[in-house]
Amino acid sequence: MEEFISYILKSSIWLTLFGLVYFIFLRNERYFFLNRLFLLTGMVASLLFPLITFTQIIIVDGATDNVSTSVPIASQVTEKELNPLMWQNILAGLIITGALYFFFKIVFQTIKILKSIRQSRIDNIGSTKIVKSNHFPFSFSFFTYVFVNPSLKEKEIQEIVAHERAHIAQYHWIDLVLIELIRMIQWMNPMAWLYSHFIRQNHEYLADRSALKSTFDPAFYKAILINQLVGGEVISLGHPFSYSLNKKRFIMMTNKSTSIIRKMKPLIVFPLIAIVFYAFSEPKYQYQPVQDENADASLSPKNGDETKNVTGIVVQENGQPLHGTSIIVSGTTTGTISDKNGSFKLNNIGKNSELVFSFVGYKTVKISPEFRKRMEITMKKDTVEKDTGVTVIAKNDNTGEMPIVMVDGNEKPYKIINTIAPEDIESIEVLKGASAAETYGEKARNGIILITTKPSYKPSNEPVVNTEKNY
Structure with a gap:
C-alpha cells in the first residue's frame, strides 16, 4: 500500500x-x-x-557512524509498533x-x-x-x-x-x-x-x-x-x-x-x-571504511590479503526485509546498516574476514563473506523469553578485559547491560581507542559503552562502581 x-x-x-x-x-x-x-x-x-x-550517492565517514564499532552491537532499539499499515x-x-x-x-x-x-x-x-x-x-x-x-x-x-x-x-x-x-x-x-x-x-x-x-x-x-x-x-x-x-x-x-x-x-x-526528479531521488549511503589503530592487524585488509566488495540482503524468517540490521566486519570498525529494502554493501573486505549481523530481538549471525554472489542473510528471532536485554559481546581480544559501561552518565557493572529491556533504551554508542581515551581517560583504554535510557526507565539498585576496577 x-x-x-x-x-x-x-x-x-x-x-x-x-x-x-x-x-x-x-x-x-x-x-x-x-x-x-x-x-x-x-x-x-x-x-x-x-x-x-x-x-544520489552519499559518502559517510565510518568513523562517525555509531554502528561502526569493533564489537557486534544492536544497531537500533525501537518501541513496539502499533500498526503502521x-x-x-x-x-x-x-x-x-x-x-x-x-x-x-x-x-x-x-x-x-x-x-x-x-x-x-x-x-x-x-x-x-x-x-x-x-x-x-x-x-x-x-x-x-x-x-x-x-x-x-x-x-x-x-x-x-x-x-x-x-x-x-x-x-x-x-x-x-x-x-x-x-x-x-x-x-x-x-x-x-x-x-x-x-x-x-x-x-x-x-x-x-x-x-x-x-x-x-x-x-x-x-x-x-x-x-x-x-x-x-x-x-x-x-x-x-x-x-x-x-x-x-x-x-x-x-x-x-x-x-x-x-x-x-x-x-x-x-x-x-530536473528539480522534481532531484527532490524524489533516493539517497544511497556508502560508508568510507576507517581502520582502527587498535584493531587486530591480522584481520585488517592492510596485511596484504585480497579485498573485495560484498553485497546482500537481510530478511526475517517470513521473507520481509529487516531494515536497520547492523553489519560489522569482526575485529574492525568497518560496517554499515541495511536499508529499508534490507540491502547492504561493504567495500574492501578481506577474503578471510568474518561478518557479524545483529539486531535487537534477533539472534546474532556470524558468517564469512561471499564475493561471487549476492548474500542473503535470514535473521531468526531470539525465542529465549528471559533474554530481553541488549546483548553485547565486548571482550577485548588483546587483554581479555571488558569495556566500561556508562548508563545515563553513571558507571555501572558490566552485567547491567543484559538487565535493561530494549524498550527502556533511547540510544547506544560505543567508543574505543583514542576517541574513548581522550574523553574518559586511561580507564577507557578497553573501550566504553554509553547507554542513554528513556525517562520511563526505572534503574535497579546496582551501586556505582569504582572507576579504577577492571571488568
Missing part, C-alpha cells in the same frame, strides 16, 4: 507541475497545437515519471473508492450514449456517423459519432458537424481517455479537474480554427455557438459543441502571429522537471 500511495502522490505532483506551467505561461497563447502537445506530455509524465527514481490502508481505500465511483459514472454515461445510438437515426459522412437524437439538448461528438438535435436546420447541422469532425480527425478522444483515467485515480487533486478543463478548452480552440477555415460565413458559425449555449452535463468522453463558450473563446478565434521566442515558453518546464 505504501508504494501505491507514493505513486499517487508523485503522480499528482507531476500533473500539478505541468498544470501550473500551462496556467501561468501558456493558457493565453495561440499556438494551440503546441499547447496540446504540452498537455499530453504532462499527462504521460504524471503516469510514467513516478515509476522512475534516481539515486492502518492509516495507509484507510487512505488507499478512500482513493480506490473514489476511483471506482468515477469509473462507474463514466460507464453509466457511456451506456446512456450507446443506448441513444441504437434508438436514433444515423447518417454517415465518410467515417463520421451523424446521430440525430432528442435524448441530449446539446450537440457533441463521441469518438466517431456526432450527436445533433433533429430540430436544427440543415445549415446549422453542417457547421456543427464541421466543428465536431475536427475533434474526430485530430483524435482528441485520446486526450480525453488519458485525462479521465488520471482524474479517476487523482480525484482528490484539484489540478486533475482543472487540467481536464485545460484540455477540453484547448480542443475547442483547435476545432474552432479548423471549422472557421472551412466555413463560408464565420459570423453565422459564431451565431450557432451562441444558439447552442444551453445547460447540460459534460460528457466525460465527448466534446460538447458549446463547451467553454465565453468571450475568450471568441478572442482565440482571431488569427494572430506568434513569435519564435513566445513558442519557446514550454521549455520552462525542463528545469522544473
Whole structure:
C-alpha cells in the first residue's frame, strides 16, 4: 500500500507541475497545437515519471557512524509498533473508492450514449456517423459519432458537424481517455479537474480554427455557438459543441502571429522537471571504511590479503526485509546498516574476514563473506523469553578485559547491560581507542559503552562502581 500511495502522490505532483506551467505561461497563447502537445506530455509524465527514481550517492565517514564499532552491537532499539499499515490502508481505500465511483459514472454515461445510438437515426459522412437524437439538448461528438438535435436546420447541422469532425480527425478522444483515467485515480487533486478543463478548452480552440477555415460565413458559425449555449452535463468522453463558450473563446478565434521566442515558453518546464526528479531521488549511503589503530592487524585488509566488495540482503524468517540490521566486519570498525529494502554493501573486505549481523530481538549471525554472489542473510528471532536485554559481546581480544559501561552518565557493572529491556533504551554508542581515551581517560583504554535510557526507565539498585576496577 505504501508504494501505491507514493505513486499517487508523485503522480499528482507531476500533473500539478505541468498544470501550473500551462496556467501561468501558456493558457493565453495561440499556438494551440503546441499547447496540446504540452498537455499530453504532462499527462504521460504524471503516469510514467513516478515509476522512475534516481539515486544520489552519499559518502559517510565510518568513523562517525555509531554502528561502526569493533564489537557486534544492536544497531537500533525501537518501541513496539502499533500498526503502521492502518492509516495507509484507510487512505488507499478512500482513493480506490473514489476511483471506482468515477469509473462507474463514466460507464453509466457511456451506456446512456450507446443506448441513444441504437434508438436514433444515423447518417454517415465518410467515417463520421451523424446521430440525430432528442435524448441530449446539446450537440457533441463521441469518438466517431456526432450527436445533433433533429430540430436544427440543415445549415446549422453542417457547421456543427464541421466543428465536431475536427475533434474526430485530430483524435482528441485520446486526450480525453488519458485525462479521465488520471482524474479517476487523482480525484482528490484539484489540478486533475482543472487540467481536464485545460484540455477540453484547448480542443475547442483547435476545432474552432479548423471549422472557421472551412466555413463560408464565420459570423453565422459564431451565431450557432451562441444558439447552442444551453445547460447540460459534460460528457466525460465527448466534446460538447458549446463547451467553454465565453468571450475568450471568441478572442482565440482571431488569427494572430506568434513569435519564435513566445513558442519557446514550454521549455520552462525542463528545469522544473530536473528539480522534481532531484527532490524524489533516493539517497544511497556508502560508508568510507576507517581502520582502527587498535584493531587486530591480522584481520585488517592492510596485511596484504585480497579485498573485495560484498553485497546482500537481510530478511526475517517470513521473507520481509529487516531494515536497520547492523553489519560489522569482526575485529574492525568497518560496517554499515541495511536499508529499508534490507540491502547492504561493504567495500574492501578481506577474503578471510568474518561478518557479524545483529539486531535487537534477533539472534546474532556470524558468517564469512561471499564475493561471487549476492548474500542473503535470514535473521531468526531470539525465542529465549528471559533474554530481553541488549546483548553485547565486548571482550577485548588483546587483554581479555571488558569495556566500561556508562548508563545515563553513571558507571555501572558490566552485567547491567543484559538487565535493561530494549524498550527502556533511547540510544547506544560505543567508543574505543583514542576517541574513548581522550574523553574518559586511561580507564577507557578497553573501550566504553554509553547507554542513554528513556525517562520511563526505572534503574535497579546496582551501586556505582569504582572507576579504577577492571571488568
